[in-house]
Amino acid sequence: MPQQPSRWRLNRQKLFRNVHGLFLTRRRQSIALLLIAFMVLFILWTAGFFSWSPFTSSKVVIILATNQGGGVKRWKKPNEWATERSSIENKRRYARRWNYELAVKDCSEKKKYSHEFRESWQRIDVIKQTMRQYPKAEWFWWLDLNTYIMEPQISLDEHIFNHLDSVYRTVEYFNVLNFTVDIPYVDYEQPINMLITQDCGGFNLGSFLIRRSDWTDRLLDFWWDPAMYEQKHMEWEHAEQDALEYLYSQHAWIRSSVGFLPLRKINSFPPGACSQYAGNPLFFYDQKDRDFVVNMAGCDFGRDCYLEMEAYKELDQLLHKKKFWLF
Amino acid sequence: EAPQVIIVTALDTERYNNDHLSKVVQNRKDYAEHHGYGLYIRYITDFENTLDSSPSVWAKVPMMRAAIAQYPNAKYFWYLDEDALIMDEQKDIYDHILKPEALEKVIRRNAPLVPVEYGINTHQFTSVDTIRLIIAQSVTGMLTSSFVLVNDDFASYFLDIWFDRLYRSHSDFANSESRTLSHILLWHRTVLERTALVSTKALASLSQSFAPYDLYTEGDFVLSLEGCLGRESCLEEFDKYWTLLEQS
16 A cells, blocks of 8 residues: 655645745736736737727828738848838838828738739728728828938928919829820819829829828729729739829819829939939939939839938938037 | 709610600600709710710710709709600609608618629618619619719719720620629729619619519609610600500
């Protein structure tokens, strides 16, 4: 018969276990819980949970398209990661300064936007989703990844929103695509709900502004239609950009709410883009004029996005060098 | 002081002679005079340039646009095809369908759109105040021979997109503005949410239909000869109902 350990020994064993099991004393337990709570909140914060509607009330949201391609067809190189970081940081600083929201949106390749499965244009869905995410915001500024805000001390109110009545309502002054300037039934009394620019080849949607409205709702709904896509996708190399040019050419209701800004107002080009027009003052960033934003359009086709981004970052630092320690 | 309702009709001089067309116009005139409504009646040939080479059924769209430009203060635009007749002159379309309380009775919510294979229904919880397009649907599709459009910025949007060149050049839609309208309702929420589907009895009872509940019976408001072109019986059907009208 196995000998039962004496009760005293049993108790001591239990006590012994308890003392070691109780490594986490009550005090340490509360610290641990606090740490876990902070970790959870931190994770939620970086995931963007707190930029969800009830916590924000800014009237402007910057939508930054990042992770273009998303490493689906090929891996992202370290330079691409670096450019992305610089771009995001640049927008973040600007948004913080003027109390705008920054929505960093993942634009990786998704099956539903691949040709045969296409349900929509990706950009459109991103805008729709961001408008739902920030129900109190009025204006949404779309920026492609390879852009840089060169003059962050200028607010959008000062630069654009306070001068909406002097915006061009037609392509009368600059008509790259040879649209018929006047078509019947356009109502120029309608408010402007979208501000776009034209580059040397047509509309450029690398940097544009769109306002929450019924009109915008309709544009985002109608922009993609399967019957039209079916007929035109071979021609429409620039996807939603070409679709918008087509809609603009046809529809009076679209023209009623579109305003045109000069390219260099929000979308200046580096010398490599539209290079066949070198020297034309309409398109290119000019340090003397201190252009607001530069858009390194097409830098991933034969140029070097990383080098261009670094060059503009350096220029930014040069232009905004503080003479004295604080200013 | 604009009339509240404008009736729009497109006349096709290539299909009908003036005698026939004057009967159509008379039918509208009598109704409009009775209720103090306006008329906008044009020849399809006037819109030949706008139509390009699209079939004449499409003329109703630019014609509605022109009507709205002509009467910017009118509230409702009722397109009524030449192949349709107002059978009951006493019924005021405003009291019968357009005013919110009346529309509430005839609107068909959560109703399947044709073709039903798509599984798209009209919205479940629309408020009649948001409705801008009132149209009936038969088993074969949208009855564009009789529909009402409210005059506001939805109308410009809707009439523009309906008439889009790429729809008229698409093999499925080129010949049928009705099929195009079905497509738009299936694919574009911003149009569907403002559309009220009503029963054919309310707005466009049919002279012939596979579905017996769509057929015209005495006392119905409007008769539509939808599909008579295909049956090649437009004139005889019209005359039959014209005599009925004259007798009453």
